[in-house]
Amino acid sequence: MNRSWKGITSLLTGATLLLLIPVANADGVEASERTDSWKMTQGGKIYDNWAKVVYADTSQFDTHPLYPKEGKKSGATTWRCKECHGWDYKGADGAYSKGSHFTGIKGLRDMVGKSTDSIIEAILAPSHGFTEQLIPAAALSELALFISRGQIDMDQYIDRATKKAHGDPQKGAAFYQNICANCHGYDGRLLNFDKAPKKEFVGTVAQANPWETLHKIRNGQPASPMVALGMLSIQDQIDLLAYCQTLAAE
Ligand code: HEC
Ligand code: HEC
Structure with a gap:
């Protein structure tokens, strides 16, 4: 087999394999058996793109009401937590302090160690645009656990x-x-x-x-x-x- 064919075959095998691997569904695990470690990483995925995790269709969403007019993004992507609060959770004080993702919005480092109830309350604050219809209760508590205990100070690393x-x-x-x-x-x-x-x-x-x-x-x-x-x-x-x-x- 020549080199390019080998490349194409392995690419196809990779793609087919990925289609065949089901994405783990937490319904198979009793809520009481879900470890905090799992819940925190699940919360991290929700922080990254909650709509994908809870299978919500946000493709027709207007730009988030808190997204600044001068911001460079629009529509569904402005509803992702990371778009306003950053991959380093530092918002305007972090890597998004400049560039095409700049919003001027604060990060979530002040929330480290806070109770998940108080974090859920902040997420559901009316002006913030999120409701339990959008992000169901179990997902909200995983997200809050991630914010309280799963985030790290990336500038250290x-x-x-x-x-x-x-x-x-x-x-x-x-x-x-x-x-x-x-x-x-x-x-x-x-x-x-x-x-x-x-x-x-x-x-x-x-x-x-x-x-x-x-x-x-x-x-x-x-x-x-x-x-x-x-x-x-x-x-x-x-x-x-x-x-x-x-x-x-x-
Ligand atoms: C079981 C398969 C699998 C394993 C193992 C895996 N990944 Fe991935 N990874 C994926 C898939 C699928 C995507 C999404 C690809 C896409 O969206 O086109 C992805 C996406 C990514 C992305 C980002 C894509 C983006 O959205 O920009 C990065 C970075 C990444 N993986 C790094 C890693 C690293 C580092 C490891 C090892 C710790 C790893 N992956 C292990 C399957 C895997
Ligand atoms: C369109 C921008 C935007 C998006 C998207 C967004 N937020 Fe916010 N968030 C804000 C703004 C603005 C504040 C208020 C900041 C302030 O008090 O100055 C805020 C505040 C918060 C606070 C309270 C922070 C504190 O220190 O008091 C938390 C927690 C929070 N957001 C979590 C989230 C989570 C989780 C998501 C994703 C589900 C999210 N946010 C998505 C704009 C956004």
Whole structure:
């Protein structure tokens, strides 16, 4: 088999496999048996894109009422928590302090350690636009647990100016090859997140947006079979991120 055919076959196998893997449905686990660790990463996925996790169709949504007029985004994407509060949970004080995602809205770092009840109350504040019809009660409490105990201070692990992770890529390689490569390929180029011929791979995202990548390493990818590694030590996660930054960007 020549090289390009091999590439196409492995791409097709990857794509077919992904279609065949069902996305885990928490209904199979008694509520009392769901660990806090699982609930926190589930909350992280909700923070990333709640509509995908609760299977809501937000495609026709108008721009969120709190989204600033001068902001560069519109429609459904302005309803994602991360769009206003940031991948680093620091809002206007973090990576979204400038650029196409700037909103000037504060982050959620003040909520660390707060009771989930008080966080749910803040999420459901009338001006905030969210209701239990949009985000059901169980999802709200997972989201609140994530905000109280699942978020981290990303500036401790990622240099804001250079975007470099403070990790050892050689240590991270073992995690990548044993876990991530199964879906993303050893060189990270098996799954393209953009529409061909444009290219966006693990390496592309890890270099351009290490905060998003770290969030996804910890919490997984909404509505996909991707794993969540929030229960590894933070240094293991950062070593893995550092290795992802060495993968091909295109
Ligand atoms: C369109 C922008 C926008 C989106 C989307 C958004 N928020 Fe907010 N959020 C705000 C604004 C504005 C405030 C008020 C900040 C202030 O008090 O200055 C706020 C406040 C909060 C607070 C209280 C923070 C504090 O320190 O008092 C929490 C918690 C919160 N949001 C969580 C969320 C969650 C969870 C989501 C996703 C379900 C979300 N937000 C989506 C704009 C947004
Ligand atoms: C079981 C398969 C699977 C595993 C294992 C897996 N992923 Fe993923 N990952 C996916 C899928 C599917 C997507 C979504 C692809 C898409 O939206 O086109 C994804 C998306 C991503 C994205 C972001 C895409 C975006 O929205 O920009 C990153 C970054 C990522 N994975 C990194 C990793 C890392 C790092 C690991 C190892 C810890 C990993 N993945 C393990 C299946 C997997």
